[in-house]
Amino acid sequence: MSAGDIPPARPRGAVARFDADYAAYRREKRIYAFLFGAAFVACVAVAGITAKFDVLRLVEGLPRTSEFLVKLIPPIGYATFSKDVAEWYWDINKWMGSLLNTLLMAYLATVLGTLAGGILSFFAARNLARHYLTYWVTRRVLEVARTVPDLVWALLFVIAFGIGPLAGILAISVHTLGAQGKLFAEVNENISPLPIDGIRASGGTWWQEVRFAVLPQVIPNYMSYTFWRMELNVRSATIVGFVGAGGIGHDLFTAVQLLYFSDAGAILLIIVATIMAIDVLSEHFRHRAIGKASFAH
């Protein structure tokens, strides 16, 4: 029995109407897809022209990039492994000192920025701010602090404080202040008023309200954000050195500028190892902080 033998059991009109509707729908979708595609291609073209995107220069440059990347690691022989590595990391003491400086810079910037941001977050939370004006001004201050990139803050602070880690710490602190202030304010806005009422009903003082009703609700989230911020700040601390604001970025910048390839490679390897280690550590601590959060509620 062939397919043609099956009698038309369904109402023809409905199928035809469905087919027509479906075709119209497909046509409309295709037109939208075409318009979107055309707009996208136009964007790419405009962007390519504006940014002077030159494929030839790129094709020319890519082999040089890989050459550069290869030169970062000096030849290391199997037999002379430890000697070669020791030679590669000839300045290890200085670099490790820079790394320690970088980590401490990130730590101090996280602490200072978080403390300042934490205080401002109470003014930037809609449910805690007393006056609309303070709320509005605090919000704008936080916005500017985090929208201006930390490297620009670093350039500004280098003018006033001179070259060195101090400028870098202040730059990262200001950026941290802006970010933490906003995130903490959101946490503050989401607290439940019930524990506060409870403490107040049983005759607690203002300090007891804060200590036993507010802090247990917000501290775990604060901690989680702070560990995450620490992770980001270590990254920032490795690059503020590019503009003279201290840390291992200064060593890297000098090595690249002077074409000391194997030095640059050694420092890059130190940075990667540090960033990856900090990622793992921060995640571990964040999970612990969040674990306490779910326990507190």
Added chain:
Amino acid sequence: MTVQLSDITAADIAAERANFPGAFSAPLRERAAAWLAWGGAAALTVYCLQRFGFLSMDFIHGVAKFGAVVVAQLFPPAGFADLPMFIKVIGETIAMAFLGTLLGAVFAFPLSFFASRNMTRSRPLQFGTRRFADLLRSFDYLIWALIFVRAIGLGPLAGIMAIAVVETGTFIKLYSEAIENLDRKQVDGIAAAGGNGLQRIRFGVLPQVLPMMLSNTLYMFEHNVRSASILGIVGAGGIGFLLADRLRAYELQEACLIIMLVVLTVYAIDFLSKTLRERLIGDHRRREPVDDAEQVPAPR
């Protein structure tokens, strides 16, 4: 039996505390550990303050200089004669972010399938791709920019490549997470109907993950406009070059104008991208099949 609050005496409370110490306070060991952690953090902070010169007169002088020299000289912004040039360079900055994000997305799209546990049979390949992505991501944009400026010369091309390389890493991670979270049933349906590998991806995977991918890509574009605005500091094109130049020449008022332009641009791009993202995701939610009837357009 009812207990009045006034019936409870201090002796009762003391008795309860003796019976159930855990209900009144954490064990001594836990409290000691907490105090030790906070005390250690505070001590380290004081040490750092001392080490980096926050506790010296130089710091006070620096603060005074920052107020007197930097903040006072930033305002009012000046250099409006150069405004057309600044705006053109900001356009270049946005174009760098756009092309860098696009290239990153193009590179990462095929690689993200290798990095997804549910798409790749070979564990080493999947693990290797993920670690490769981590490696690309762990260097900041500025470090890649430094490398590309050395290799392909000064200019926006180096910046575009720096953004593209970091974003390849980021997108491999984000895309493969989206792919790993998809609903297996659609893919199985295509397979059951005899679809080959490519058809399974086109009709089973893409409709589920594309809105998520687009949303992530737009979000990173937003982020990259910020990054692109500083890449010029190491010579990789964009407004950062002009900004660093003005700051190093103590042309603070012109620098202030540039900073304001950057902030405004970032706000504008944030707003645009947020609107587009909400539309994309909103669109996706509206069309999410609840039952078959909703997938067929209603006759008009």
